[in-house]
Amino acid sequence: MKNVKTAKRSAVKSKSAKPVSVVTGGAGFLGSHLTDLLLSRGHRVIAIDNLVTGSTDNIAHLAGHPDFKFIQQDVTEFLFLEGPVDYVWHFASPASPIDYLELPIQTLKVGSLGTHKALGLAKHKGARFLVASTSEIYGDPIVHPQTEEYWGNVNTVGPRGCYDESKRFGEALTMAYHNEHGVETRIVRIFNTYGPRMRLKDGRVVPAFVSQALEGKPITVFGDGSQTRSFCYCSDLIEGIYRLMMSDYHMPVNIGNPREMTMVQFAEAVKAAIGSKSKLVFKPLPKDDPKQRKPDITKARKLLGWEPVVPLEKGMKQTIAYFKKKLGV
Ligand code: UDP
Numbered sequence: 001m002k003n004v005k006t007a008k009r010s011a012v013k014s015k016s017a018k019p020v021s022v023v024t025g026g027a028g029f030l031g032s033h034l035t036d037l038l039l040s041r042g043h044r045v046i047a048i049d050n051l052v053t054g055s056t057d058n059i060a061h062l063a064g065h066p067d068f069k070f071i072q073q074d075v076t077e078f079l080f081l082e083g084p085v086d087y088v089w090h091f092a093s094p095a096s097p098i099d100y101l102e103l104p105i106q107t108l109k110v111g112s113l114g115t116h117k118a119l120g121l122a123k124h125k126g127a128r129f130l131v132a133s134t135s136e137i138y139g140d141p142i143v144h145p146q147t148e149e150y151w152g153n154v155n156t157v158g159p160r161g162c163y164d165e166s167k168r169f170g171e172a173l174t175m176a177y178h179n180e181h182g183v184e185t186r187i188v189r190i191f192n193t194y195g196p197r198m199r200l201k202d203g204r205v206v207p208a209f210v211s212q213a214l215e216g217k218p219i220t221v222f223g224d225g226s227q228t229r230s231f232c233y234c235s236d237l238i239e240g241i242y243r244l245m246m247s248d249y250h251m252p253v254n255i256g257n258p259r260e261m262t263m264v265q266f267a268e269a270v271k272a273a274i275g276s277k278s279k280l281v282f283k284p285l286p287k288d289d290p291k292q293r294k295p296d297i298t299k300a301r302k303l304l305g306w307e308p309v310v311p312l313e314k315g316m317k318q319t320i321a322y323f324k325k326k327l328g329v
Pocket of ligand 1: 096097192203204205206208209220221222223227229263285286289290
């Protein structure tokens, strides 16, 4: 109930003309960067997070900010907020393969029941809604690069099924609310993103390789390292997502960086950026690990006038500085 009271207080204050945004997963890696951007663009922000994978460290700098409220709540539970809401950004979800293994049911619940609650809030408030979907809905893609028209190749019962299918369900539910209830909705498909505030031990390749290289430990390449990913810096991604929300396009849009590389190339890039002498060690490839991934961003370019502007080298510099501080090296 404590959380409800916090929300009430924030609602009373919301008499100003500032747009009000609700960010689920607001204490997470991307949710917290989105919150920063929204505050910088004059929004009032209510961040909701159950802190399962998010951290108050990511929003500590906003303590006392007059336009910021934090509510610790699981978004699969009823979302009660008084006062107007203009935008709902649904970002809450575990988002790394080791999280899905540890939290498969919570992952499924937040993508399904959590999306339902967030859509319900948007409908009730007459707010515009954006769901953070993912390149994972393409599964282990046969079409390359991936366009929004590709329907994907997903193993429903594999280790990533809980994430992929909950996000696919989330997209379907979002379309249903758009069609049935006339809610203004947006669907962004987020490709691999990196930057400060990623969790050091979330198992994803960026924190893994950077921390290994910084500590002079072997760099763990899964499989033969020929699988590809395309990494987008967080500020580029958030800008694209903001533009999508403010656009009038309700069909899915890929946001990501089309610069594709193999995991061996990425390991070498991390080593070079850090000046590390770490050796590469090859570990078994996890089941259903996609062999290739690269966004086709034609739609984002045309509709939003958006494309990434931060080169990998520059983004990695910021990211490495962040992890250095975290590791105390
Ligand atoms: N990967 C790796 N070593 C690690 C962690 C990940 O080689 O220590 C590989 C992983 O097998 C995948 C790629 O890096 O092919 C990206 O993995 P991540 O978990 O970051 O995200 P994914 O894109 O697979 O969801």
